[in-house]
Amino acid sequence: MGKNIDRVYDRSNKDSIIEYAQRLVGKSLREVTDAGELADPHKRRGSFGNAIEEYYFGYTPNSDSHADFSEVGLELKATPIKTVKKGKRTETAAKERLVLGMIDYMSLPVEKDFEHSHLAEKCSDMLLVTYQYEEDANPIDYVIKSVAEWGIPKEDLPQIRADWQTIYDKVCAGHAEEISGSDTMYLEACTKAANSAVRREQPFSDVPAKPRAWALKASYMTTVQRGLLKQMEALPRSEGEKNLDLLSLVRDRFSAHFGKTEQELQEEFGLSNSKHLCARITRRILGVDDNNQIAEFMKAGIVPKTIRLMRSGRPKEAVSFPCFDYFELEKTEFENSNFYGYLQQKYLFVLYREDDDGNYRLSDICFWQMPDSDLDEAKRCYDQMRRNVRDGRADLSAKSTENRCCHVRPHGRDGEDTLPQPHGAPVVKKCFWLNQSYLADEIAKAVS
Structure with missing residues (x-):
């Protein structure tokens, strides 16, 4: 034996x-x-x-x-x-x-x-x-x-x-x-x-x-x-917070800052202007260093993302994912795709809502992951774009009017920022996006 x-x-x-x-x-x-x-x-x-x-x-x-x-x-x-x-x-x-x-x-x-x-x-x-x-x-x-x-x-x-x-x-x-x-x-x-x-x-x-x-x-x-927890930083907890679940702990951190603008938070934490200012504000609120990974977020696969909501509750911008490779898209089933992986990710949405004067103020936070019930709709968008590539029409995109959850559109620097495709001339870089209307509904449900 x-x-x-x-x-x-x-x-x-x-x-x-x-x-x-x-x-x-x-x-x-x-x-x-x-x-x-x-x-x-x-x-x-x-x-x-x-x-x-x-x-x-x-x-x-x-x-x-x-x-x-x-x-x-x-x-x-x-x-x-x-x-x-x-x-x-x-x-x-x-x-x-x-x-x-x-x-x-x-x-x-x-x-x-x-x-x-x-x-x-x-x-x-x-x-x-x-x-x-x-x-x-x-x-x-x-x-x-x-x-x-x-x-x-x-x-x-x-x-x-x-x-x-x-x-x-x-x-x-x-x-x-x-x-x-x-x-x-x-x-x-x-x-x-x-x-x-x-x-x-x-x-x-x-x-x-x-x-x-x-x-x-x-x-x-x-x-x-x-085995890298020693190289990560756990969210600091007071004695009274030791038994809180993650959402309660994060909300406790943010609630003291609700109502403040980005500029007010920038001044409060002594931060300089930078491309990732909002991300740095989030880390300061959570009480962790810029360079350390957050242990709890790593365990739950959480990615923080700042979203600005207009007064209507609709996100100012749709949420995009990294550009896809046309060759990879053609040969990869939805369940094995990077897009599916992004949708299986859990996000910490840090919400800034527009006030009557046009300023965006920190208003709430929520955790979000695409519900299982919406994955079939996302798959429909993915398969439609995959068919376009297979048919030599990678220039065509899956539109937001054709899918309740998501769509495809360019994500290059300009029209010259292209990638090769399997069945035709190079096409401008594209990626999958979550629809603004879909996000508005999902955020409203998550916050409530």
Whole structure:
């Protein structure tokens, strides 16, 4: 059952289990087990973790709700990392969310609170096996990069608790069918079914809901994997703020400055004029240094964005995303696109509203992520632009009048700022934009 590894370990001794697991570091399953070819993780998620359980630890994978090493309460989780390019440098990022277990809608209301939930028990003590994902490699050759005992850090518990409560409240209100990944920050209820038609019953409604699982978001797992918290700066908290969730904490920071203009805030914080003045004001209000990443924002994948609202409530400008590559657009499905990734991002909208004299004053903040229910509309815009490129008409754009959520328009310096396309002459640079009317409605809902 093995090659070079002595398979003796004591299931009743946590140190023995961890020591045995750490022998995997720097090796692949091909090197240390007799596993055959593994299932493609794109087609069968969890196949790599199952192989570690079966071929390395020597027990049959199961769907038992108890911890994998129940004798010591230790849960085994295998999770992939990938290497991503950031300009000229590369960074490590989590490839996907970490799924913790299925949500049982029918029994969830019995749990009452997070501390007494099955999830809290499941994620309190984990053996995290991290492996390097390589797109063209056979999974049996993925290299294990680290093995560590890990649990939810105490500083993250207020937000995890709030995320759990949000999902719990929807189930108890009979609205499990309305759960969305955009509802929460660190913890989410991700869809989990063989196909999109599968549904499960819920306790307080006759409307069936999609099967979902508890999961830690990919942005959160990226922060965990990088192990860089010491290089980040956590938002400062007073004694009375230690149990606040993230939205409450951020609102507490901003509320003292509501009603002030950008110029007043600039003078208050002693900032010089610069292209990123509003972003620097945001960091000063939050109490963090310009050069440090904000730990809580990294975990939740939050990107701050300043939005100026006219007196009507309509944003002064539409929100744009980075320019797309026409060749990449043609060959990439929506779910694998950068655009989809931007829409899965959570944003901190810092809102400046126009007053009667035409001055923009800090008025509110809200967290926003495109609801799951709007992703099909965004996909329609993406697919329309993709067809234009495929038909050799990259010069045509998906218009805001044709889509409720988003549109495409130029984003170059001028008409000479172009990119090549697959089926014709170079075309001016373009990007996807969120419609102003859509943003106005979404901001109004988020603020209320």
